[in-house]
Each structure stands twice: as structure tokens, then as C-alpha cells.
Amino acid sequence: MHFDFLAIRSGEEFFRCFTEQSGIAGEVGANLDALWEMLTGELRLPARAWLYHLPSVQQRGELAAIIELLEAAAQQLQGDFIVQRVQVCRG
Template identity: 35%
Template structure:
């Protein structure tokens, strides 16, 4: 199973996220960089099986990326065992 990790210490904006997403998941260059395009790509363009992790999310990023996180969770429910998704908050010291 391919494993893809998005480190949110290196992702500042939603635009940054989509640039990295296209590269890491091998999405087509014409990817629309919006929630509808994200759903279509996750459920149709991404090679399965795949395991995706979002790591080092701050509380502010958790709020900023709430819709994207929800969409990844929905894709995991829809696609079953071939698509797993987890996210982890940045440790607070």
C-alpha cells in the first residue's frame, strides 16, 4: 500500500496544500484545486490502495483545513480498506 504523508509544518495555506497534493498523489495538472475537484480526484484519480496521513496540524490549521479533512474522511468511508486516512495534531510542549 502506498503511504503519503502531508507534513503541515510545511503547509501554510490552502494553496500550498493543493500544490503538494497534486505532486504527492500524482493528480492531473488540470486539477481544479477546490473541494469538488478534490472529491472527484480522491474517488477516481488516486491509485489505490493508499494510506494518507496529515501530521503536525496546529489547532489553527485544523480549523482552516476542516473541510478538506472531512472530505478525506468521507472518501475513506466510501472507498473502504483501499483508502485509509488519519490526521495528527502537532505535539504541544
């Protein structure tokens, strides 16, 4: 899954992108509890989430909790779910 935070500015936009890319059938909840359940129970593993253009910690706003949850799921799933931060050079 690929998440570009130049395009994703809100939790709503993140959940829309996650739903489109996750391959999870049916209704996907747009809240942190539902995201945790999907990552740790419904998402086909192994999986990787590529995070592009991450905002600074001070600029994350409502996305901070989502990013923290992704990283916590990666830690709990011990290699079956990987969060990959991508540094993008602007030229």
C-alpha cells in the first residue's frame, strides 16, 4: 500500500486510500479501532505500507494518531506488516 501525505491531508482521506488499497472486502470503518482490527486481523499478510512525504511531527495534526497506529501494528506483527518511510528528494 502506498500513502502519499502530499495528497493525504486528513484522516478521512487516509481511510479512503486505505480502503482502496487494502483488499479488504465489505464495509471498512473510518476510525482508529477499525483500522487496528483491519491491520491485525483482516489484512492479508505479509503487507507493507509505504509512507511518502510524511509531515513533520508538529504538522501531522489528526494524522499523528494514524501514523502511530500503523507503526504500533508493524511492531506487534513482527515483520508481517512493515511500515516503510520513504524520503523523497525534490529536485
